Amino acid sequence: MDARLAKGAETRRATLRRAVEIASVEGLEGLTIGRLAADLELSKSGIFAHFGSKEELQLAAIAFATEIFVETVVESAMAAEPGLPRLTALIDNWLAHSRDRVFPGGCFFAGAAAEFDARAGRVHDAVEHSFDSWMGLLSQLATVAVEHGHLAAGTDTCQLAFEIDALCRAANAVAVLTGDDRAYERARTGIETRLRNSCA
Amino acid sequence: MDARLAKGAETRRATLRRAVEIASVEGLEGLTIGRLAADLELSKSGIFAHFGSKEELQLAAIAFATEIFVETVVESAMAAEPGLPRLTALIDNWLAHSRDRVFPGGCFFAGAAAEFDARAGRVHDAVEHSFDSWMGLLSQLATVAVEHGHLAAGTDTCQLAFEIDALCRAANAVAVLTGDDRAYERARTGIETRLRNSCA
């Protein structure tokens, strides 16, 4: 009943913070309990006790990464005016979170999705759910932009969301793989042109 | 000196064929010599002897996947007339190779890139090289299309190649993750619109 976090919850958060860092570089399978224990100077069994299984650890890491993502990318974008400004703020934040390596391996979810896309199980389902939420948010903001008259009335917002996501994703992939940050400008250019072509 | 492959080379190819299948689903790290041996009903050491190290196996798998990719996607596209027809044929082949799961886990290189993008080493370099070749091919075909007057004279072919790659990549990622093949249509729609806007 302390105002601060209980000891266990504190350790858990510290563990997950490190887990997300490792997983964004090495992957969720490359994330290892022994490695985690060594980094945090705790015992393997101590770490393990917090999660109960590796799969639970992976799921907890995804949940924690979602927290970070929402705080860093989504929340401040919501401060922008509804419609096109909010949509572009979200896109800017997304590109910034990749360029600034909020997760050291670039977008956490791009990595996790690529790793588990063709497998079955709870981790795959969690990753797919994250993706659905993200696409839902994108197309919803696009829809609001249409309603505000910022985008043309007939705009296919799902198609638009797909294309925006595609360009962001590619910027992240190219920049992390090659180290060439021009990819972020390419994405921005593509998205701006695409939005301009959908202007009312 | 036989016209057919020597025994060793035959085994090596069969091994790599299976290795590429496994790696496209489980990743190049999830690809395991023991698993490979079990699938091919050979001994671990027998497999190992063909490559000498796991890293060499991974590099060989990338090279073999490149062979498959070139045969399936690139070569038949080159039969189309130079310019826009050849470019669109390449794009169609790429989307088809993902949709038809020429690699069971979708695009082999998308998976390998996501896995090794943030790591250093020879595998990363090989993946990056594959990506460079792919982008080079795309932008070169785009350039030829400009020269043939199929695309507007001022077209930024690198930017265009980036956007085409982004839409293809996203289609693969979404379709494999969610099982929703409409992503391929979305990519096609986006690319067609984009090319039309660059028409001369």
Add this chain to the structure above:
DNA sequence: AATATGTACGAACGATCGGTCAGATAGTTC
């Protein structure tokens, strides 16, 4: 003071990892 609970440790488990090595088998060459 006694008890219960939350938290973490250390030793150990079987399985599997990448990798090594001596040798069996087969085919070719001299």
Add this chain to the structure above:
DNA sequence: GAACTATCTGACCGATCGTTCGTACATATT
């Protein structure tokens, strides 16, 4: 037929994997 090479096997190595279990310690509750 002896020597050689290519190919593959099986036993084995140390390391690490995820996981289990009994226990120690601190804190909170009674």
